[in-house]
Amino acid sequence: MEDAIVLRDLVVDRGRRRVLHGISCAVPRGVVAGLLGPSGSGKTTLMRAVVGVQVVAGGTATVLGRPAGSADLRRRVGYLTQAPSVYADLTVRENARYFAALHGRGRADADRAVADVGLGAAAGQLVGTLSGGQRSRASLACALVGEPELIVLDEPTVGQDPVLRAELWSRFHELAAAGVTLLVSSHVMDEAARCDRLLLIREGRLIADDTPDAVRAAAGVADLDEAFLRLIRANEASAAVAAGAGGESS
Amino acid sequence: MNPRILAVTTGRILRQLRHDRRTVALLLVVPALLLTLVYYMYADQPAPPGGAPSTFDRIALVMLGFFPFIVMFLVTSIAMLRERTTGTLERLLTTPLAKADLLFGYGIAFGLAGAAQAAVAAAVAYWLFDLETAGGSGLVIMIAALNAVLAVALGLFCSAFARTEFQAVQFMPVVVAPQLLLCGLFVPRDEMAGWLQAISDVLPLSYAVEALQEVGAHAEPTGTMWRDVAVVAGAAVLALVLAAATLRRRSG
Ligand SMILES: Nc1ncnc2c1ncn2[C@@H]1O[C@H](COP(=O)(O)OP(=O)(O)O)[C@@H](O)[C@H]1O
Ligand SMILES: [Mg+2]
Numbered sequence: 001m002e003d004a005i006v007l008r009d010l011v012v013d014r015g016r017r018r019v020l021h022g023i024s025c026a027v028p029r030g031v032v033a034g035l036l037g038p039s040g041s042g043k044t045t046l047m048r049a050v051v052g053v054q055v056v057a058g059g060t061a062t063v064l065g066r067p068a069g070s071a072d073l074r075r076r077v078g079y080l081t082q083a084p085s086v087y088a089d090l091t092v093r094e095n096a097r098y099f100a101a102l103h104g105r106g107r108a109d110a111d112r113a114v115a116d117v118g119l120g121a122a123a124g125q126l127v128g129t130l131s132g133g134q135r136s137r138a139s140l141a142c143a144l145v146g147e148p149e150l151i152v153l154d155e156p157t158v159g160q161d162p163v164l165r166a167e168l169w170s171r172f173h174e175l176a177a178a179g180v181t182l183l184v185s186s187h188v189m190d191e192a193a194r195c196d197r198l199l200l201i202r203e204g205r206l207i208a209d210d211t212p213d214a215v216r217a218a219a220g221v222a223d224l225d226e227a228f229l230r231l232i233r234a235n236e237a238s239a240a241v242a243a244g245a246g247g248e249s250s
Numbered sequence: 251m252n253p254r255i256l257a258v259t260t261g262r263i264l265r266q267l268r269h270d271r272r273t274v275a276l277l278l279v280v281p282a283l284l285l286t287l288v289y290y291m292y293a294d295q296p297a298p299p300g301g302a303p304s305t306f307d308r309i310a311l312v313m314l315g316f317f318p319f320i321v322m323f324l325v326t327s328i329a330m331l332r333e334r335t336t337g338t339l340e341r342l343l344t345t346p347l348a349k350a351d352l353l354f355g356y357g358i359a360f361g362l363a364g365a366a367q368a369a370v371a372a373a374v375a376y377w378l379f380d381l382e383t384a385g386g387s388g389l390v391i392m393i394a395a396l397n398a399v400l401a402v403a404l405g406l407f408c409s410a411f412a413r414t415e416f417q418a419v420q421f422m423p424v425v426v427a428p429q430l431l432l433c434g435l436f437v438p439r440d441e442m443a444g445w446l447q448a449i450s451d452v453l454p455l456s457y458a459v460e461a462l463q464e465v466g467a468h469a470e471p472t473g474t475m476w477r478d479v480a481v482v483a484g485a486a487v488l489a490l491v492l493a494a495a496t497l498r499r500r501s502g
Contacts, residue, residue, distance in 0.1 A: 014502055051344050055500050069500065075346045085337030089266045101258040102345045126269065146345070 002065050004029045004150050004181035005050055011058035012045050019045045021204045022059060027183060027197065032169075032176045034195030035185040036228075042204040043185040044082050047152050050183065051079040064150055075103060078148035082155050082185075084139035088128035092119050092138045095127060096145055103146030113145040114138075116171060118164055133159040140168075144175075151175065153184045157191065169194045189225040200228055207235045251350040259347065259355030263329070267363060273325075277363065281317040281371035285310055289379045303466060307382055310375045311466045312435045314390055315458050317371055318364030318398035320426055326360055326405030327418040334409065343499045352497070353490050357402050364398020365391060385465035389475075393461050396482050400454055401426075403489035410496035429455035434463075454485035 005027040012020040019042050027033045035043050048054035049061050052069020061068035064076055086095045092114055100110035114123050117137040122130065127138050140156050153172075157165045169191075172182050176196065184195070192198055193212055200208035200215075208215050208231050212224060219227035267274060292306045303311075333339040342352060368391045375381040383390060404425055412418035432442070432450040439450050439460075450456045461478035465471070 053340055053344060053500055055502050074344060077344065079341065079344045081337045081341060083337050085341040087262070087266060087338060088336070089269050090262070094262070094265055098258060098262045099345070102255055102342075102347050104254075104346075142341075 002029075003027060004064060005033075005183065006062040007046075007049075007059065008062075009059035010046070010049060010056060010061055012042075012049060012054060013057045014045060018057075019204050020049070023201075023204075023206050024059075025199055025206055025209045027181060027199075029181050030176055030179045031196040032172050032182045032184060032194070033197040033199060034192050035183060035199045035201065036189060036192050037185075037187065037201035039187050041201045043187070043201060044154055045204075046201065047079075047154050047183065047185060051077055051152050053079075075146070076149045078143040078146055078151045080140055080143040080151075080153040080156055084127075084135045086127050086135065086139045086142055089126065091124050091126055092130070092141070093123040095138060096123075096141050099142035100145045103148075105145060105147070109147070110141075110145055113141040116144065117141045118167065133161070133164075136160075137164075149180060151180060151182045153182065155185050155187070157186065189228060192224045192228075200231065202232060202235075205235075207231050251348050251354070252346070255347050255351045256354055256358075259351050260358045263355055263359035264362070266329075267359070277321060277325075277367050278370045281313075281367060282374040284317075285313065285371060285375055285379065288313065303382070306379065307466070309435065310379065310381050311383060311390065311462050312433070312459050314368055314371055314375060315394050315397050315455075315462050316430065318368050318394050319401045319429075319455060319458070320422070321367065321401075322360045322364045322398040323401035323405045323408075323426055324419065324422055325363075326356060326402045327409045327412065327421060328415055329360075330356070330406050330409035331412055331415060331418045335413075339497070340501075343497070349494050349497045353403075353406055353493055356406055357399050357486075357490065360402045361395055361399040364401070365395035368394030368398070383466045384469045385467075385471065389465045389471060390462060393458060393465070393479065393482075396479060396486070397455070397458050400458070400482055400486040400489070403486045403493060406493035407489050407496060410493070429453045432456065433459040435459060454482050457481040457485075 003026040007023050007025050010020055010023040011018065023046065035046065037043050045054060049056055050063060050068055052073065063073055066073055093110065096110035096114045097107055100106065114120060117140050119134060119137055119141065122134060127135055130138060136156065136159060143151060143153065157168055160168065172184065176182055195212065198208060198210060198212055198215055199206060216222055216224065216227050219230040221227050221230065288309055289306055295305055297304055372387050372391055376387055408421045408425060409418060412421065432446060432453055433456045434450070439447055439456065442450065457478040461475045464475035
């Protein structure tokens with residue numbers, strides 16, 4: 001089956017700066033793919049390109065076999081923005097029901113999505129009165145409620161307590177087992193081990209695109225955090241060699 | 251555009267408004283208070299000669315059109331700015347919602363709110379302060395509601411040029427004040443200098459005010475009134491089209 005996401009030499013400029021420098025990768029269907037990298041490395045920008053809200057300067061992004069941002073993808077892709085984007089002056093339930101209705105889903109689907117993110121007890125509460133972590137879960141419920149084929153989640157577990165985080169990750173794997181593809185970003189490496197595939201991005205360049213085991217094997221260490229460090233060093237060393245080969249090394 | 255999505259979007263906007271009880275109360279009560287003020291301002295003025303409408307009647311009729319125009323412009327500018335700054339707009343544009351669903355949703359929701367506001371103000375003016383118009387009060391409320399829709403359309407468009415709520419509020423004097431000043435309430439339009447008349451001619455509120463004055467003076471709706479109503483509706487559609495052009499699914 002075709003891949004869920006295929007990026008080819010994706011280049012993005014934001015505010016006169018190049019933020020993504022020609023990213024190529026493919027994410028197969030039915031997996032939880034982790035997009036990991038430090039803050040400012042371009043995770044959000046890459047996700048925006050995948051959902052089709054980012055102006056791109058070059059390359060292509062193909063999503064579920066269609067160019068990213070195609071009109072028919074809007075009912076097949078769910079997007080959780082990094083900052084919670086829900087209506088503060090509506091209750092959790094009202095928010096979920098609205099986004100459910102936009103996707104042609106009913107009230108029962110909305111109520112289930114709210115319960116799935118652990119907000120069942122706060123369903124009648126105004127989003128503006130929720131804690132930060134609750135608010136981002138309300139936002140997550142609205143991204144899941146349409147039962148999309150591809151779910152793009154920008155740092156969904158930030159600020160959540162460990163028990164909830166574990167629950168959310170097992171929910172993501174349930175969805176993937178049902179054939180849904182998830183692209184989940186995080187800047188904390190301890191979430192990497194929970195993913196089926198890893199995309200490691202640094203300063204707008206992809207430095208790893210593999211399974212966690214393969215990443216460990218390539219770096220020769222069991223700890224993913226340490227593995228990433230080695231990959232980054234190796235990457236920088238080869239970049240320095242390449243610059244040296246160019247002649248002007250100092 | 252999709253009727254179901256339009257309906258749920260309209261409902262969502264009204265639900266947001268309903269949660270803000272204080273705004274709803276101010277929306278409905280403030281016009282009545284201002285009408286009371288105007289009533290007592292002119293209570294001791296001598297009646298104009300020759301059966302012309304009393305000063306209060308002349309001003310109150312036009313004010314019924316002003317309230318929804320001013321208030322809905324502000325409410326819409328802020329509401330749409332919030333959609334932009336909190337990321338809900340970007341998210342909406344990744345869903346099956348069409349731009350027209352959102353724009354018309356705002357037009358219908360706040361148009362209804364403006365109509366409710368006009369109805370309460372009209373009830374106060376007609377019953378408490380004996381406002382007299384030759385034409386029916388239903389036409390007055392219809393024109394006031396149309397003013398609300400025009401204001402919503404202008405607010406949706408102007409919100410694209412504001413980054414903060416402070417800036418959005420500043421568009422009020424820019425967009426609304428000239429229309430109030432030049433609409434013919436303070437100085438009759440045909441007594442203004444030519445260049446002021448020319449400006450007044452391209453401001454949609456001038457037509458709304460003329461339509462209200464037609465209702466005030468004639469028992470039956472006149473051709474001039476319908477033409478004015480059409481001009482205001484056309485201006486609202488134009489502003490909505492411009493607003494749609496400011497909604498970009500892709501950004502830098
Ligand atoms: N709207 C913007 N205008 C200009 N530069 C931006 C904008 N948004 C993000 N950037 C820059 O793009 C780079 C990548 O940002 P982002 O994709 O948000 O990274 P991450 O999500 O990994 O933290 C950063 O250097 C950031 O400063
Ligand atoms: Mg980010």
